[in-house]
Amino acid sequence: MAERRPPTLRLVAAQVRYQNRVFWRTPIGAVFTLAFPLMFLVLFNLLFHGTIQVAGRDPLTVAQFYAPSLAVFAAASATYTNLTVGTAIARDAGILKRFRGTPLPPWAYLAGRVGSAVWIAVLAVVLMLGVGVAAYGLEVRAAALPAAVVTFGVGAACFAALGVAMAGVAKSGDAAPALANFTILPLAFISDVFLPLDDPPRWLEGVADVFPLKHFARAFQDAFSPFTTGAGFRWSALAVMGVWAAVGAVIALRTFGWEPRAQRAGGRGRRASPSRGR
């Protein structure tokens, strides 16, 4: 019977299409992921003028600073936030359990989710950079384009792994949005994403240096900076994100579950005490 099995690649592609479809039919998610960062780009370009100076960095124009950093934020939203929230909600709704009862290999389901999240991230980044180029004079250097692509790939993989990990950590679908936002938003503020910090407290800088967002943002900014010479790869930033990707994968393997965890109000509860079946 094995020879009549659907080819694995087709299964994964179908899962990616399925998750994309769910994404586009949930307008609130699309708005937060795509429109929100774009709105920030427009606002910051209205509010700030001249050069943006971050301590120890080259001076950049508003567009050179914000288009890449907000693209990184959008990519992190599309992967980390959406995977944490979407996966935890699907788990609590029993959608994961339904798939677990079918021949779909579990990894193919996750590959579909991650693939879709990365695809949305690509769209968000292209949208952000496109508006940056068209409206705010951002310049794309061909020589640094491979570095931009690789940085995006490693960063998206890192935040996708962390998103699946956080979905496993989240006790319920209700808790997941809070968990995702309470981690990514403060991090964004100290990681040169929303605000250029010219004299941050040393310890806060240290905290930001540990986490991957600042490395993602700076490496991506460098790929579009006029001061960057050569290919523009930032290997240490890529290494930090690679380590976090591995950390995320390990946590995901240990915490991920297919069974709903939250008690459903009004419904037949999951066993309240372990001895109770139905």
Add this chain to the structure above:
Amino acid sequence: MPAIHIEGLVKRYGGLEAVAGLSLTVEEGEVLALLGPNGAGKTTTVEILEGHRTRDAGRVTVLGMDPAAGGRAYRERIGIVLQSSGIDRQLTVGELLALYAPLYPRPRPIGEVLEIVGLTDKEGSRVKTLSGGQARRLDLALGIVGGPDLLFLDEPTTGFDPSARRRSWDLIDGLRSLGTTILLTTHYMDEAQHLADRVAVMSHGRIVAEGTPDEIVGSARGTAVVRFRLPEGADPASLPAPFSGPAGPGAVLETRVDDPTEALHRLTTWAMERGIRLPGLTVARPSLEDVYLELTDGGGDG
């Protein structure tokens, strides 16, 4: 080879045995209803068979495979309709079937599945616009779209109105005629009686009765229930055995008797000798529900 063969199944949660040495066989093409109050271990048992849960002891063979180790090959041959499975409400009925059908090596044509469950005219509708009954039929559609040899149905009509229930029963009857083996859990005796070839009653993690509904009713203590109202002026103390006992005038007496012929003869003789009538006299077999309640100590905590 039976479709399901279980011997000495044990599942513990902490120190408690949710399933305590259960043995059960379901033949191919058979519809078996697993009855039992909440907490009897039904769900745990079924989830072990579905491969959702591991067991602590016992032998389990389903379709010739061990559900705990069968993996993808096993899931290609079963269909699961749970009460608690979620569904993406943003998608349409047709999109969902097109998503699940290709997961199986021999899926049923989607049009055929829609027809079986009566959702043909809802193919283009989003799930969030379906009624509760339609959503449950979609659950069933997703359970059978892979053309399963064995179908697990978890309380398929809980919360249905009587006509929706009737329709679902017809539908499940239709699946039986396609040769699908069905393991059904339910709280409803009439559902078990209507749908199942055989019934297994679970209590405290074990099977306490098993057989056709008729056999289970027949095996119970007392083969008939005699019921009548004690007329005014009759002396309950003078009633013949097994009817005698304390009762006020006008009381409705309900008595289980092992030999209804003899018992009725004594009762009617007693009445004729005194020239009294016995209003509302009926003789009935105990219902499956009577027997079920007896077997499960009054229905448990449900």
